[in-house]
Amino acid sequence: MKTTRTILLFLAAFVLSVTASAQSFADKFTIESAETVLNIGERIERGEVIGEADWDSLFATKGYSIYNMRDSQREKIKDAMILAFNPARRAEADSICQLRPKVDTPALVLCQNLCRLAKRTQEARHFLGSTDFARLLAKADSMVQNFIPRRATKGTVALNDLHLICFIPDATVRDKAVLMDLNLALKMSEDEIVRLLAHEFFHNYRDAAYNIDSRDTFLKVFSHFQNEGMADLIDKNEQPEKLYVAFGEDYARLFLHELADAPQTLLQIDSLLTAYKAEGNANGGEYGPLVELFVFNGHPVGIYMARLIREQGLLGKLIAQFDNPYRFALIYNEAAKRKNRHGGHEYTLSQALLQHLKQCSQ
Numbered sequence: 001m002k003t004t005r006t007i008l009l010f011l012a013a014f015v016l017s018v019t020a021s022a023q024s025f026a027d028k029f030t031i032e033s034a035e036t037v038l039n040i041g042e043r044i045e046r047g048e049v050i051g052e053a054d055w056d057s058l059f060a061t062k063g064y065s066i067y068n069m070r071d072s073q074r075e076k077i078k079d080a081m082i083l084a085f086n087p088a089r090r091a092e093a094d095s096i097c098q099l100r101p102k103v104d105t106p107a108l109v110l111c112q113n114l115c116r117l118a119k120r121t122q123e124a125r126h127f128l129g130s131t132d133f134a135r136l137l138a139k140a141d142s143m144v145q146n147f148i149p150r151r152a153t154k155g156t157v158a159l160n161d162l163h164l165i166c167f168i169p170d171a172t173v174r175d176k177a178v179l180m181d182l183n184l185a186l187k188m189s190e191d192e193i194v195r196l197l198a199h200e201f202f203h204n205y206r207d208a209a210y211n212i213d214s215r216d217t218f219l220k221v222f223s224h225f226q227n228e229g230m231a232d233l234i235d236k237n238e239q240p241e242k243l244y245v246a247f248g249e250d251y252a253r254l255f256l257h258e259l260a261d262a263p264q265t266l267l268q269i270d271s272l273l274t275a276y277k278a279e280g281n282a283n284g285g286e287y288g289p290l291v292e293l294f295v296f297n298g299h300p301v302g303i304y305m306a307r308l309i310r311e312q313g314l315l316g317k318l319i320a321q322f323d324n325p326y327r328f329a330l331i332y333n334e335a336a337k338r339k340n341r342h343g344g345h346e347y348t349l350s351q352a353l354l355q356h357l358k359q360c361s362q
């Protein structure tokens with residue numbers, strides 16, 4: 001009985017705290033851009049011609065203005081909307097949706113995404129009208145606390161805003177805001193959206209805590225691995241390729257290939273250090289051969305390392321060092337060695353590389 005009461009009190013306190021913090025997220029999101037797309041879409045469906053002033057006002061809405069699209073991108077959105085929402089061109093839209101997008105055909109991905117959205121406008125309007133985005137943001141902030149140390153104090157870090165827009169099935173970050181595609185959001189469960197937002201909040205907390213000055217190219221790469229790898233534990237741990245499926249099978253396959261190849265990539269990075277040191281970093285910028293190995297913004301190698309750390313029971317240790325790429329590499333090695341003691345074949349980073357990262361961190 002007492003236990004039940006304690007649980008109920010705990011739950012009540014949790015609900016109250018989420019409700020209270022939901023209020024603080026009340027002005028941290030907009031749905032205006034996505035709604036304007038649906039409004040213009042309805043007019044196209046009725047056969048109206050959309051004037052330049054209407055398009056300008058669409059791209060002046062908060063989400064699109066933060067995205068700051070190039071003219072060519074605006075034209076692609078306009079063309080895709082004119083096709084997607086026109087009932088007379090439905091067969092054309094359907095056949096475009098049958099095409100298989102390639103890695104180098106982002107315009108096709110955009111067009112297909114808007115054609116698919118045009119088929120579910122009722123559902124999209126209901127979603128925009130009924131979703132409590134402030135509550136989702138508050139839940140994401142609660143969730144991310146499990147992945148950052150206490151010292152990354154809640155409430156003092158500026159978290160990203162959220163704006164729903166329509167473009168490719170992706171969520172991207174610009175100018176302290178998450179720009180999320182409406183059609184992507186429609187396909188996700190509430191938990192998936194919360195996790196995605198928590199992933200982005202992780203970056204906010206880590207960026208605020210990160211205080212290493214070095215611009216060393218190796219340290220930067222490992223910092224990206226740590227940043228994306230830890231954030232991916234929040235939203236892509238089970239199926240890391242999942243979000244790339246929306247871009248087409250080719251993207252997902254390429255990502256999975258890079259993920260499986262992560263130990264090999266680490267070995268290659270490691271073997272570059274000697275040459276890098278011998279050549280010296282004359283131009284002081286990025287090291288070309290290293291940049292070539294850095295794909296998908298560090299996600300595949302990052303999540304490979306972070307997952308191994310979690311699997312070997314070292315996540316708590318990693319969280320305590322969430323803003324330190326040298327410690328991340330060190331903890332990764334500890335995890336790899338643990339696994340190798342039990343028959344694993346994980347790549348362990350060389351002492352020379354660890355030493356280099358350590359020196360750069362001081």
Ligand SMILES: [Zn+2]
Nearest residue numbers: 199203228231
């Ligand atoms: Zn990220």
